[in-house]
Each structure stands twice: as structure tokens, then as C-alpha cells.
Amino acid sequence: MPNTQEVIVGIDMGGTSVRALVVSPANEILAVEKTATNPAAKPERIIADLAALVEDVLRAGSVKRQQLRAVSIGCPGAVDPVHGIVYHAPNLGWEKVALGPKLGKLLRTPVLVENDVNVGVTGEYALGAGQGAQELVGIFVGTGIGGGIISGGRLYQGARGAAGEVGHMIVQIDGPRCGCGNHGCIEALASRTALERDVRAAIRDGHKSMVLKLMKERGKDRMTSSIIQRALKKHDPVMLKVMKRAQYYLGVMVSNVVNLLDPDCVVIGGGIAERLGEEYVAPIRKTAYEHFLRRHDAERVKIVPGILGDNAGPLGAAVLARRRLERES
Amino acid sequence: MPNTQEVIVGIDMGGTSVRALVVSPANEILAVEKTATNPAAKPERIIADLAALVEDVLRAGSVKRQQLRAVSIGCPGAVDPVHGIVYHAPNLGWEKVALGPKLGKLLRTPVLVENDVNVGVTGEYALGAGQGAQELVGIFVGTGIGGGIISGGRLYQGARGAAGEVGHMIVQIDGPRCGCGNHGCIEALASRTALERDVRAAIRDGHKSMVLKLMKERGKDRMTSSIIQRALKKHDPVMLKVMKRAQYYLGVMVSNVVNLLDPDCVVIGGGIAERLGEEYVAPIRKTAYEHFLRRHDAERVKIVPGILGDNAGPLGAAVLARRRLERES
Numbered sequence: 007m008p009n010t011q012e013v014i015v016g017i018d019m020g021g022t023s024v025r026a027l028v029v030s031p032a033n034e035i036l037a038v039e040k041t042a043t044n045p046a047a048k049p050e051r052i053i054a055d056l057a058a059l060v061e062d063v064l065r066a067g068s069v070k071r072q073q074l075r076a077v078s079i080g081c082p083g084a085v086d087p088v089h090g091i092v093y094h095a096p097n098l099g100w101e102k103v104a105l106g107p108k109l110g111k112l113l114r115t116p117v118l119v120e121n122d123v124n125v126g127v128t129g130e131y132a133l134g135a136g137q138g139a140q141e142l143v144g145i146f147v148g149t150g151i152g153g154g155i156i157s158g159g160r161l162y163q164g165a166r167g168a169a170g171e172v173g174h175m176i177v178q179i180d181g182p183r184c185g186c187g188n189h190g191c192i193e194a195l196a197s198r199t200a201l202e203r204d205v206r207a208a209i210r211d212g213h214k215s216m217v218l219k220l221m222k223e224r225g226k227d228r229m230t231s232s233i234i235q236r237a238l239k240k241h242d243p244v245m246l247k248v249m250k251r252a253q254y255y256l257g258v259m260v261s262n263v264v265n266l267l268d269p270d271c272v273v274i275g276g277g278i279a280e281r282l283g284e285e286y287v288a289p290i291r292k293t294a295y296e297h298f299l300r301r302h303d304a305e306r307v308k309i310v311p312g313i314l315g316d317n318a319g320p321l322g323a324a325v326l327a328r329r330r331l332e333r334e335s
Numbered sequence: 336m337p338n339t340q341e342v343i344v345g346i347d348m349g350g351t352s353v354r355a356l357v358v359s360p361a362n363e364i365l366a367v368e369k370t371a372t373n374p375a376a377k378p379e380r381i382i383a384d385l386a387a388l389v390e391d392v393l394r395a396g397s398v399k400r401q402q403l404r405a406v407s408i409g410c411p412g413a414v415d416p417v418h419g420i421v422y423h424a425p426n427l428g429w430e431k432v433a434l435g436p437k438l439g440k441l442l443r444t445p446v447l448v449e450n451d452v453n454v455g456v457t458g459e460y461a462l463g464a465g466q467g468a469q470e471l472v473g474i475f476v477g478t479g480i481g482g483g484i485i486s487g488g489r490l491y492q493g494a495r496g497a498a499g500e501v502g503h504m505i506v507q508i509d510g511p512r513c514g515c516g517n518h519g520c521i522e523a524l525a526s527r528t529a530l531e532r533d534v535r536a537a538i539r540d541g542h543k544s545m546v547l548k549l550m551k552e553r554g555k556d557r558m559t560s561s562i563i564q565r566a567l568k569k570h571d572p573v574m575l576k577v578m579k580r581a582q583y584y585l586g587v588m589v590s591n592v593v594n595l596l597d598p599d600c601v602v603i604g605g606g607i608a609e610r611l612g613e614e615y616v617a618p619i620r621k622t623a624y625e626h627f628l629r630r631h632d633a634e635r636v637k638i639v640p641g642i643l644g645d646n647a648g649p650l651g652a653a654v655l656a657r658r659r660l661e662r663e664s
Contacts, residue, residue, distance in 0.1 A: 084629070141494045155595075157486070164597020165470045166635060171594040174628045176587050179507050188626050258505050265500040266484075266595065268493020297517050299503045300413070306495060 012075040013067070014327050015060050018122060018319030019081050021045065021097035025316055026059050028067035029324035033133055035317065037067030049103045057112040077109065078118040078327030080125030080319045086167065090119040118327045122319055123170065124161050126312075127154030129322025130273045134314040139271035143263050144312075145172050147256070147276040150185070151193040155267065161326075173197070177258050192259040196252035198278065202229035204248045215244035231277035238282070250289065257293020264307055265299045275312030287311045341404040342396070343656050344389050347451060347648030348410050350374065350426035354645055355388050357396035358653035362462055364646065366396030378432045386441040405445040406438065407656030409454030409648045415496065419448040447656045451648055452499065453490050455641075456483030458651025459602045463643040468600035472592050473641075474501055476585070476605040479514070480522040484596065490655075502526070506587050521588040525581035527607060531558035533577045544573035560606035567611070579618065586622020593636055594628045604641030616640045 013036065017026045024043055028036040039062050041055065060077055064070075083095030090106015092098075110117040120128075127136075127144030136142045142156040153172030155162035162169050173193040174186050181190025182200070194200055209215050217229060217237050226233060237245035260272055272294075279286050291309040298304045312318055342365065346355045353372055357365040368391050370384065389406055393399075412424030419435015421427075439446040449457075456465075456473030465471045471485040482501030484491035491498050502522040503515050510519025511529070523529055538544050549562050566574035589601055601623075608615050620638040627633045641647055 139494075153595075157491070162486070162596075165468075165599035166597050166629065166632060168629045169595065169597040171628050174594050175591045176626065177505055177508055179584070179587055186628055255508070258508055262504045262591070263595065265503050266482075266498065266592065267491075268495050268498040270494035297505065299500050299515055300495065300497045303495060 010070075011073065013064075013069050013073050014075055014324040015063060015077045016125075016320035016322070016324035016327070017056065017059070017077065017079040018125065018316070018323065019043065019056075019079060019098070020122070021082060024056065024059060025320055026063040027317065027320040027324065028063050028069055029321060031328070033321065033325065035321070036069060037063050038317075039063040039066055043098070045097070045099055049098075049100055049105075050108075052098070053103075053105065053108050053112065056109055060113060074113075074115050076116040076118060076327045076331060077113060078120070078125075078323035079105065079109075080120055080122035080323045081105065082122045084168070085119050085121050087118065087120050090117060092119060116327075116331070118323070118330060120161075120323065120326055121154075123152035124154045125320075125322035125326060126152075126275060126318040127156060127170075127273070127322065128161065128326050129314050129318035129320075130275060130312045131156045131322075132325045133321055134318060135273045135275075135310045135312050136271045139269070139308070141267065141269040142271045142273065143172070143267060143269045144273045144275060145256075145260070145263075146312075147197060147274065147278055149197060149199050151197050151276075153263075155269075172259065172263060175259055175262060177255060177262065192255060195255040196259075198229065198231065198234075201234065201248055201252055204251075205229060205244055208244045208248065213244050216240060216242050217245060231281045234278060235281045238285075253286070253289040254293050257290045258297055260290060260294040260309060261297035264294065268307075270306060271308045271310070273310055273312050275314075275318060279311040280315045283311045339399075340402065342393075342398050342402050343404055343653040344392060344406045345454075345649035345651070345653035345656070346385065346388070346406065346408040347454065347645070347652065348372065348385075348408060348427070349451070350411060353385065353388060354649055355392040356646065356649040356653065357392050357398055358650060360657070362650065362654065364650070365398060366392050367646075368392040368395055372427070374426070374428055378427075378429055378434075379437075381427070382432075382434065382437050382441065385438055389442060403442075403444050405447060405656045405660060406442060407447040407449070407454075407652035408434065408438075409449055409451035409652045410434065411451045413497070414448050414450050416447065416449050419446060421448060445656075445660070447652070447659060449490075449652065449655055450483070450499075452481035453483040454649075454651035454655060455481075455604060455647040456485060456499075456602070456651065457490065457655050458643050458647035458649075459604060459641045460485045460651075461654045462650055463647060464602045464604075464639045464641050465600045468598070468637070470596065470598040471600045471602065472501070472596060472598045473602045473604060474585075474589070474592075475641075476526060476603065476607055478526060478528050480526050480605075482592075484598075501588065501592060504588055504591060506584060506591065521584060524584040525588075527558065527560065527563070530563065530577055530581055533580075534558060534573055537573045537577065542573050545569060545571050546574060560610045563607060564610045567614075582615070582618040583622050586619045587626055589619060589623040589638060590626035593623065594626075597636075599635060600637045600639070602639055602641050604643075604647060608640040609644045612640045 106117045151173030154170040174191045178190035184191035184194035295304040435446045480502030483499040503520045507519035513520035513523035624633040
């Protein structure tokens, strides 16, 4: 049966790959396409590739061009959602790229742009682990740590549109140096990058670990989430210890966020959470609950792993776009 | 000229004193009364005293009983503003006291109850240092550290009504123990209580300081804000060092809050800020700016001392009451 409804294409632009979904008004996924990003390419080239990707995914979903209502893109970095500008995206090497207007002109369709973590949080809030929450904080742990806040059903943007940077919350003033230049940010203590740094340091210090062997076997030069999962499963002592400490730091950070914002739901997403699920989140939750200022009804604050995986971003982008278009129409 | 307009009595209940203002619809202060609190007294006694205080302050303002539209009280501790219940106020020794309904019955007037820091933040936002801000965070440094968040012109309450607890943000995981049981909360690092602990420890360790002498001269058994001011003015080396460190911690904490919430204004209130003003806030601001993730427009975030002093709470209580009554009418 051919599909005649209006659709939105939701896109998540990562540093290594781009994922596009065709999303129906009922938020069903009608098609998925994925391509590699080429960070060496100029913005114009990447924007042309995005236009081609949109055409491809529509074709894959047997959706006609005229059914496309909008394209909505989650971008890593600082964006101006009102004008569709990506003004600082180090992973893409972009500075002030008019992604929305340019891609919109190529496709002759409205193109919305939002920060990638904000769309991921919106996805988990609207369609994932955070459904039904009133006030939600989403925390995505990957090579970095990003976050977003939903309040009263909407993204909490802050005065400069910069709200939600949980990753650079300092929880250990004299802690290790972070990529941002500060010391003791949670990103420098508990991101995948920090875990790998600590595992390598322990190995250099003579502690026994299978992690480097696992990486070699699988041809990985980075300690990916799958390597972490494998090492934990095999009870690698270094991995167990490093992970336990990171979970403790994350629990303290979650408690800081809850003491400040009092959400009823905290969703922890990203690669590690996706692979390990409750095994990853349970110790974080335990530490967080122990540190809440208000402990008597701690369990009213749900702390849960994300459930949408790689689809959180593009689904959230589609949800946001539909909401913004409705507001404008 | 007799005053015939409707007024609100705004009250700030502290652990040691109660301050009541008669506030006109234009937010002029028509009269002020202050009494000592007696924490040994039962809630019923204190509530009867509050009723008498309201009558007194109305008399002092030459305001007739029938001009009183409402009483609005800021209370230290956890409150339920919807039902006017103070359900946990350790400073008063109160557990689940129906302050609003009980005082309302005595006075035959609506009585609104809110957390004391929330009313103080509302005061500075509406009538003080935070006027014109869009998104504001208020931080009150005293024997403890409290805070409140204003977003879109309203108090940000959170899902359980517990939002704004900046004082228990952990910035040094292995830091000194806090009254809440955790370690390294900003309250345990930079409150007046923490400053006094650190000054006394330095003196015990043999460092020269005039602080204990100043306290003795003025008959104080605590290191009050006026003692701190005096010691700084006299370049007391211990006080200078301890204060500098506390300001650094506060700057890091403010940066954590700004990275998360992106307000356009942070007001720092409480006794020390009131006495020292810019001298206190300037180093906090400097450290905060240096730690912002988004530094290129850091100065768009105003970080300023409160200007309303002891009137912030009762004025804010009056503002909140007027807003709530208008919404209901």
C-alpha cells in the first residue's frame, strides 16, 4: 500500500556518520539510511551529500518527494535554531555554516537545525525512556558527555541558547584536565575517552588487563563500547575498577543536577548505556540517590538508560520539527 | 494623607528573627517590623506571634485591617506552596506545620507560604539586582548556601518542588564533610560556616590572625559578616587566604550552574555579599567567566551582588503573593 501521508526526514549528523530516517506523523520509522561523513570535505560538498541522502531515504521509504514536509537535523556543536546556522562545530570543522538555508534551497523544503544532544534528549523524552516525564534531563555519554533539559514539554534553551552542558560540570576541582581547558569536568572523569585514558594508564603502571588485546583482535585503535562490554563480561580487573569509579562520578554529577533542577526523570544515553543498559545505570542511580539532598522520595526521580539508541537523534529531530511547524502554521 | 490602597504583608522567617514589611501595590515599603524568633516555642505560639506581628506592622504603616489583601511568608526549609504547609524546617524545629491555613484562620486573610530563598530570589529578580533578566539564578551565601531559579519570569520549581539547591552541588568529591552528609558540597567549602571552620583551623595550626580577637572585642561567638569585613579591611592574612579560596570555589560553582542553565543573570546575595558587594563578587565573577564552556560572550552573563539586603525576602514574598492572587482571580 503506497504511503500518501506527509513525512519528515530526521537526520543526525555525527562526526563519523550521518543517519537519516523517514518519519511518519505517527512517528513510525518508514526508512533508514546511513552514510559516512567526510570531515575533510567542504561544507558545500557535505550539504550536497545531505541533499542526496534525503532523496535516497525517501526512495527507500517509497515516499514521494511532495510528501516531504520538512528536514530536521541534529548537529554536533553550537547552533542557532532560529536561523538554521551551525556556528561552531569542531567535529565537522564548521564555523558559521548556514546549513538550514543552504540545504533548504537545494531541497526546496524547510530545513530545521538543532544541537545533536538536544534532539537526542527530545527523542528519548517524546518516544523513548522519558515518556510521561514532566521535567527531564538527558545525559549522553560517548567520547564526550553532552546533555539537554526538557521543562514543561519544551527544550530549556537558556538565555544564550547554551543550556544543558552537563558534561563540563566540575565535580573534582583538582581533577584531570578536560578538553575544554578546565580540570575535573565530568567529561574528563567519566566519558569513554576518560575511561580509555585511565585503562591505558593502569596498564602502563603494570596492571593486568585484556583490553589492549581485545582491541587488537577486533582491529580497533579506540576502546569502543563493544570493547568495554566484552572486557566487563570477562571480569577484566582494570576495566571493572575504572568503570566503577566513572559510575560513581556520574552518580555524583546526576545528584548535582537533580539537586539543582529536580527533574522527575534522568535518561542516560549514548553508546555505553545502549550496550550495557541497567548494568551501567544501576550503580549510577544508587550513588545519585545516596547524594540527593531530598532523599525521602528519591525514587520519584527515575534514572534510566535510553532505549532508542541511534534513532534517538533523528526521531527527536522529527518530533521537534513537527512541533515547530505546528506552532508557526 | 491616609493610605487606602490594598497592601500585602511580606514576611521573612529566619532562624533568629522575623522581618515583616507592609508593601504597597507599587512595591513601596510602607512599614517594617522585626522580632526575634523563639525556636523553643511551639508552632502554635509562633503562629500567634506572627499574627500579632502582622497587626503591629499594619499599625506602624497606618494601614487599616481591611486594606490587607494577603500575607506572604518565606520560610526556611521545604514547603508546599500549594497548601501552605511547611513540611520540614530544621531551623525552626518544624515538621509538617500547616502555617498557611492556621495563620490564615487567625487573620481571616489569605496566607501564602514559599521557601525563604525562593522569595529572596524573587525579590532581587523583580525589584533588585536582577531586574530585566530573562533567566536568573540567585545564590544566597550565609551560614548555609541556598539558591533559586527564575525562568521565563517564574520560579522554576522542578517536579517535586525541590529545585534550586545550589548549596549542595558537589565540586570537590573528596572535599570536607557537609551538614547534609555528603562531601565537597559548595556549602561545606564556601559558606560562612565553612569560612569560620577554615579560619579557626588555620589559627590552630599556628597562623597569625586577628579574627578571634575581633570576635572577642565585639562579643561575638561566631564569625559574622561584619567580623569578616573588618578582618579583610585590616588585611588579616588568614582571612584573606580563606576568603580567596572560597571565592574560587564559588566561581567554579557559578560556572557549573551557568554551563547547565545559561542564565543571563546570577545574583549573589546574603550577609557577606551585602557587606562586601563588588569586592566579594568580582573574584567570583572572574573565576566563573574563566570556567564557562562558552567564553566568547561570557560577559553577557551578569554576575552581581544582591542589592535589597534583608528586604529581598519580604519584598519577594509580596511580589509572589500578588502574582499568585492575580492568577487565581
